[in-house]
Amino acid sequence: MDDLLADFVAETREMLQAIEGEIVAWEADPADRERLDAIFRFVHTVKGNCGFFDFPRLEKLSHAAESALSEVRAGRRRASSALVTAVLAVIDRITDMIDAIDAGEGLPEGGDDILIAALEPSRDEPDSETIQAGEQAGPRAARTGNTRSIRLPVELLDRVMSGVSDMVLARNELARRLRDHGADPALQGPFERLSTILDEVREGATRMRMQRLEHLFGALPRMVRDLSAELGKQVMIDLEGGDVELDREMIESVRDPLTHILRNAVDHGIEPPAQRLAAGKREIGIITVSARRTGNRIIVAVSDDGRGIALDKLADKAVAAGVASAADVAAMTGEEKLDLIFAPGLSTADTVSQVSGRGVGMDVVRANVEKFGGSVSVSSKESRGTIVFLHLPLTLSIVEGLTVKVGAHTLGLPRSYIVEIARSVSRSVEADRIGDGIFLTFRGERVPCLDLAEVLGLEQEVDLERATFVFLRLVSGDLFALAVDRVLDNEDFVLKPLPPALEAIGLYGGTALLDDGKPILKIDVPGLAEAYGLASHTRIRTAVQERSAEQPAAPAEHAVVFTSFAGRKRAIRMAPIRHIHTLPVSAIEPTEGGMLATVDGTILPLLGTEGRTLANDTITALRLGDGEVELLYAVAGIVDSIELPGPVVPLEGDEMLEGTALIDGVIVGVIDAHGLFARHGRAALPAQRPTCRLPSSDPWVASFLEPLIRSAGYDVLGDGDGRAADITVTLDAVEESNAATAVVRLRSRAEGTEHGPGSIYRYDRDGLLSALARARSGARR
Amino acid sequence: MSSLLLLTRIGGRPAAFRAEDISSIVELTEIAPVPRAPNFIAGLAGLRSRALTVIDSRKALALPGSPEAPDVRAPVVEVGSHAYALLVDRVDDVVAAVGEPTLPPATLGPAWARVARGMIETAAGPAVLVDVAALIAGPHRAAA
Structure with missing residues (x-):
């Protein structure tokens, strides 16, 4: 019996949560048959259930609401706001009773009759007036279908979660040992698979603790409705992104701040109807609460089309409240003034109302949100409206941090x-x-x-x-x-x-x-x-x-932020990036010395795969070049290109990284491009081999000079080759050759400079090579 | 009714824990000390995905000295949803209690009296039956 009762309480509570939004939406559009049906079903179910459990008062209340609603359903009565208020009152009483039942207390006494009487049609509400039914409302978006679900104790979920975390730790340990022992490919494959599956399981387990924001949103329309009625305002609330999921605990933590922001919006943001009309706005103010997920954060935005925040007034208040001096305020930018809204003891309202009251201000909202790792920001246009953004981490229990x-x-x-x-x-x-x-x-x-x-x-x-x-x-x-x-x-x-x-x-x-x-x-x-x-x-x-x-800003350095194969966020300076390639995996060849990939007919070392197997058919790789040498750096995904804010702070312990930078509030490792080339550049071939024209008629040139020049990294062009050469080498040449290219002149004899002061003895290997290098850099310039 | 006991030695004296209080026995390999922690907290140790708070049982009893070769095995207990590992001189054995615990005698001394649920007879001789929650609270609680 106790189990049944607990189920009844839990089920009723769940329905109550779901129903709140429906009622307000129904009031806004009484012709919405679907919502009316939903509410009717609720009271009907409650009535049926409590008959079973013998709660006569609960039964009587729900019965009264049911009959009133069935009149409306039959088209014999109109859903007036008086009726909606009465139904709401009944539902509130049901909530109280359920709480009392759950706590094992006696049901709150009396008052039921008044509630039931309120459901009766009053005289000034002509009950003969029928409503044009459904047609006009047009088809509604399909409701979220009933997914099959079971009820589980959170404790069990936590146990599964910690089991999965244990597995991840064990996996990491195993991965480390496999690496240390030089993994056997026969093990590596299954291990990778296990690892991938585990990641999926972990994600699933994490999602088990997630709840749709709908659970939080459900109560908002009702709250806004009650508030605006109390304040004599007309406000519509628009909810978006109810399907965004958030950690259960996080939803609980965000409830208070969100409620407070909404109260502010209704109380201080939205103007009374007359003022709105005078300002050329619609009588009804609109508050939009929207949620979306970006990366591992959720952004909830509460925007209103009210009067906005008057910056100068806010600044004056700040001065009056002693939060800032007049001089401070004068030096502030608009943004900084707006930030004053978070100063303790400041309110933008002229009068202290019952609703937003005094004392609890945006400073408390900010403090509360930051307590669980979130942040708050505001943007506002005077007379146009205000948007408050809540940036929330996905879960409470995972905090991004730095180890020191x-x-x-x-x-x-x-x-x-x-x-x-x-x-x-x-x-x-x-x-x-x-x-x-x-x-x-x-x-x-x-x-x-x-x-x-x-x-x-x-x-x-x-x-x-x-x-x-x-x-x-x-x-x-x-x-x-x-x-x-x-x-x-x-x-x-x-x-x-x-x-x-x-x-x-x-x-x-x-x-x-x-x-x-x-x-x-x-x-x-x-x-x-x-x-x-x-x-x-x-x-x-x-x-x-x-x-x-602040110092005069140094010229901004640009960088590309990407996700590495290990799933970390990394940045790399823009300067060495030549190109972003999408490579088919077939173009990649693992070798003893590392991965190689063919791009545009050249073979380049491929870095950044961090020993992972390539799961997709193609990979994205950054082609990096230092002017001489090129190499490829594989990335799992490009995130953004940004300006590097502030200096890159050196980091010890990771030789791949030059340091860390704070990008959009996240600490991102910056790839050490210099180090990359220092380590891997030697293996790489120059992007394009420079060409060198040799006098091919000379047998010494063919047998001695040509191999030397080739091994120095040049493509050799013969006399007959029509292509333009970067460098021309002449031997004992009398006449000046094509002056457009750089020329290195050789002479056959060790002594004597009869062929010009610039000539080099043909066996002066060092002299020849350095002359080539000089000529080449000259040619490139 | 005979219940099972985990018999250990703390400060050279026999100390028994009720088997149902012990969730597992772990081998502590590495203990990360916690700066500024009270001295009876030896530090933290990782046990799979949990962090264990390691309690030095001797110091928790305000007993002097430290065991010559402390046992690497440590009983793990759970108090108030936190997991603690107890450093003891030695983990001896699991034995059956003989009879019910009796009131601790007055001669136990204040440190032991604070953590004693009573005296218990076992097949291996009498031991102090330790109240886990009192033990991990450390010696300061008693002073307060």
């Missing part, structure tokens, strides 16, 4: 706080110990710095001469730096909560296992800043100073 080394310890820093990384040796940072503290001078700004070794109570301080500084910006806007010995790598941390004894230290925000199964601790950045008094509670000053302190 201090002494013998490896620790994790969450990426969301990191704004920049600089090394002491780069001389862009000056570090001074002042008093007990450390201060950095970086880009003309003085930044407080904590020695992470000191913070952790290690014996050995970080050597400031050789340290790497990680600059962190807090939600409050305060900037500080952490001095660490080394920056190791970016990793995705799968965070697990800390046991109480470790949490009590106040330094750590969770544990995570690295790819190799080693546990590390994630530093709790806000907690750390708080403990050392680095977090102030205003955020404006730094933003302004930052701008004025």
Whole structure:
């Protein structure tokens, strides 16, 4: 019986969630038969179920709603807003009762009769008036069909998840051993397959924890409806992207911030109908909530077509509230002024209303969103509207981060706080110990710095001469730096909560296992800043100073961002990229020394496959050239071409990488092109062999000179060859040959310069080769 | 009713854990120390996809010294959905309890009394039956 009851509660709750949006949509369009049917079905099901469980009050309520709705269905009654309100009230009461049943409490007393009476047609609502039914509404988009589903305890899902994570770790370990032992191809194939399947399983397991945003969206229309009714406004809500999936826990965490933003939009954004008409807008304001997924982030945008944010008014308020000085504000750009909306204690509303109230402002929204690794941004046009963007990570439990080394310890820093990384040796940072503290001078700004070794109570301080500084910006806007010995790598941390004894230290925000199964601790950045008094509670000053302190920008360097075969995001400078090829796999040949590929009739080394088997028929490869030598770099996909923001920070531990750069808030490894050519360029053949014309009539030339010239990397053209040569070699030539090409003149005798001062003795091998090289570079110029 | 016990030695003394408290026994190869952690926390160790908090049982009992050759095997317990590995001098055996636990005698000393559920007779002699939650709370809790 208990099980049945629990199922009843769960099922009813699920239906309640689904139904909320339907009701408001139905009110907006009473002729929408489909929605009416959905609501009718709900009350009907509830009525049937609670008869079975003997909840007479619940039954009576749902029965009353059912009869009222069936009148509407039969066309005998109109879905007036009074009726919708009454049905909503009944559904609210049902929700309360379900909660009470679930908690095992008595049902809330009384008031049912009033609700039931409200369902009766009132006098000013002519119940004879029939509605033109369905036809006018036109066909609706097909509803999402009922997918077959089962109910599972979250605990079981978690167990499956952790099992899959275990498998991934075991796989990584196995992959490492296979590599170390020089894998047997007979093992490699099945292993690759296993690995691919495991990745799929992992993705599936991750998706099991996902929920469609619909679950969150469901409650929004109702909320907006109630709010706008209360405020005497007319607002329509438009929801897009309900099929976007998000981690269950994330959906719960985003509920409050989203609700708050919506309240703001209705309360402060959308104008009263009269004002809207006067401004030449439609009476009904429109709020759009849309969600979309980009990469591993979800962006939820809440846009309204209301009055927008008046920047000057906002700035004045900021000054009045003491958040910023008048001088600060005067120096701000529009964007910075808009950012003031996140300052604590600021509200754009003139009057404090009951709805958005006072106290909880956008600063709290931002703080809450950033707490789970998201971010908030606003864009607004005065009198046109406002858009608030919520950028959310896909899951709560995976945090992008950076591993750093201090002494013998490896620790994790969450990426969301990191704004920049600089090394002491780069001389862009000056570090001074002042008093007990450390201060950095970086880009003309003085930044407080904590020695992470000191913070952790290690014996050995970080050597400031050789340290790497990680600059962190807090939600409050305060900037500080952490001095660490080394920056190791970016990793995705799968965070697990800390046991109480470790949490009590106040330094750590969770544990995570690295790819190799080693546990590390994630530093709790806000907690750390708080403990050392680095977090102030205003955020404006730094933003302004930052701008004025900015150095004149160096000419931007461009780079291509791509996904490597190992699935990592990488960047490579634009300069060496000659071409992007799509190569058939048949053009690729694995050899002892690495992969080779044929492109446009030349054979080039193919790098970047990282030992992976090529699964597709074609691969994308970047053709890189240093002017002399070319090679191919395989990529799994091109992401974008961008301007490299800021300097590339050197990174140790990965010889393929020149360093890391912060691109769109993500730390991206930058491929060391110089290193690539240094290691592999030797094996590569010059892109196009230069040509050299030789006097073929001379037998010495044919038997001695020609092989030498060929081995030096030239194609030899005979006298009769009509093609233009890069270089012409003459032997004991009397007359001046074609002056358009570079000429290297040889003489047969060791001494004597009768054939001009520039001639070279024919057995002066070094002289000949260097003359060729000189001539060639001259020819190319 | 005879229940199973995991018999260990902590600080040279017999200490028994109820078998149902122990989720597994692992071999600890590498323990990453945690800076600024209380001293009875030896560090973290990775067990498959979980991080174990490693508790030095001697220090958790505020006992002096350290075992000459500590056992690499450590019982894993779960308290409040966190997993802990317990460093003990030695993991001896799984034995059957003889009879019910009795109240700990007053002569156990304050450190042991804090973590004792009682005394238990086993085939291998009497042992202190350890309350896992009290053990991993460390010696500071007792002082507070």
